Amino acid sequence: MEGLVERPRRLRRTAALRAMVRETRLDAAQLVQPYFVVPGEGVRREIGSMPGQFQLSIDELVEEARRAESAGVRSVILFGLPESKNPLGTGAHEHDGIVQKALSALRRETPGLVRIADTCLCEYTDHGHCGPLLDDEVDNDATLGILARTAIAQAEAGADIVAPSGMMDGMVGAIRGALDGAGFTGVPIMSYAVKYASGFYGPFREAADSAPAFGDRRGYQMDPANVREGLREAELDVREGADILMVKPALPYLDVLRAVRERFDLPVAAYHVSGEYAMIKAAASNGWIDEQRVVDESLTSIARAGASIILTYFATEVAARL
Ligand code: PBG
Numbered sequence: 001m002e003g004l005v006e007r008p009r010r011l012r013r014t015a016a017l018r019a020m021v022r023e024t025r026l027d028a029a030q031l032v033q034p035y036f037v038v039p040g041e042g043v044r045r046e047i048g049s050m051p052g053q054f055q056l057s058i059d060e061l062v063e064e065a066r067r068a069e070s071a072g073v074r075s076v077i078l079f080g081l082p083e084s085k086n087p088l089g090t091g092a093h094e095h096d097g098i099v100q101k102a103l104s105a106l107r108r109e110t111p112g113l114v115r116i117a118d119t120c121l122c123e124y125t126d127h128g129h130c131g132p133l134l135d136d137e138v139d140n141d142a143t144l145g146i147l148a149r150t151a152i153a154q155a156e157a158g159a160d161i162v163a164p165s166g167m168m169d170g171m172v173g174a175i176r177g178a179l180d181g182a183g184f185t186g187v188p189i190m191s192y193a194v195k196y197a198s199g200f201y202g203p204f205r206e207a208a209d210s211a212p213a214f215g216d217r218r219g220y221q222m223d224p225a226n227v228r229e230g231l232r233e234a235e236l237d238v239r240e241g242a243d244i245l246m247v248k249p250a251l252p253y254l255d256v257l258r259a260v261r262e263r264f265d266l267p268v269a270a271y272h273v274s275g276e277y278a279m280i281k282a283a284a285s286n287g288w289i290d291e292q293r294v295v296d297e298s299l300t301s302i303a304r305a306g307a308s309i310i311l312t313y314f315a316t317e318v319a320a321r322l
Pocket of ligand 1: 118120122130165166200201202203204205217272273274275
């Protein structure tokens, strides 16, 4: 067909041409590596459903963080498994709580990394829900005060960003007020604004020992069928003072990510969650997919859909080859 004028294939002929016209590029600076911190010393326990990810004691965490930093990672998010749990989850704001100790260690040992603290109570309550219970439901307003104290404790210990993930109404406003009152006006809030009640969190609950002892989280996390409700959640968090909006999980919710990106001008983050990680690892270990290719394609798609920040368990290995 000589008369064919439009030939998009012209720009796909060589690797150099493809790179020249590429619209989306990953950058190590946008990746956030999550870690699970446990009490003790010399603990490096692999998580069964997340090969290559570990529960780490603080000394081992520092080693991992150094490794991540030399691979090019610039930020990490911490989840803690406390020594003991109680009905209110008050361990989350103890001065010498596990995440607080880990934050101070990283502030000392890897000062160049951005330290993000996940601000939630599910790892600290003995029933595994994200706040204290009232008649078998999470008591929203009682949770807010504990979250606020937790955010202050995290900021005091060296959190550069706090990231409330419990989907409580008013959590961003409560935390903003508390941080400001304690003099932490400069600590940003990355809100898990649009977080779905998702089956993709399965491996995380093993990793963080945070599975609810009864019921599920559908009374506070969002219904996977809803996108307009997600925009409302994001809008409320913007009004309450959120600095960064997160959508979670990532790949199954790219349409939501795009909608949030288009509607708001804040930086948008996406959490490529434990189940997304586990599926790739499982298929790759069976030889069914090419791991690197699928990881790069997944993260590129998340960025293309609108995320400027990506939390992913693949952060360190991807950063190393970028
Ligand atoms: C805590 C929290 C969860 C995740 C991040 N923060 C679990 C949950 O809501 O059940 C999930 C992260 C992942 O699956 O990788 N509220």
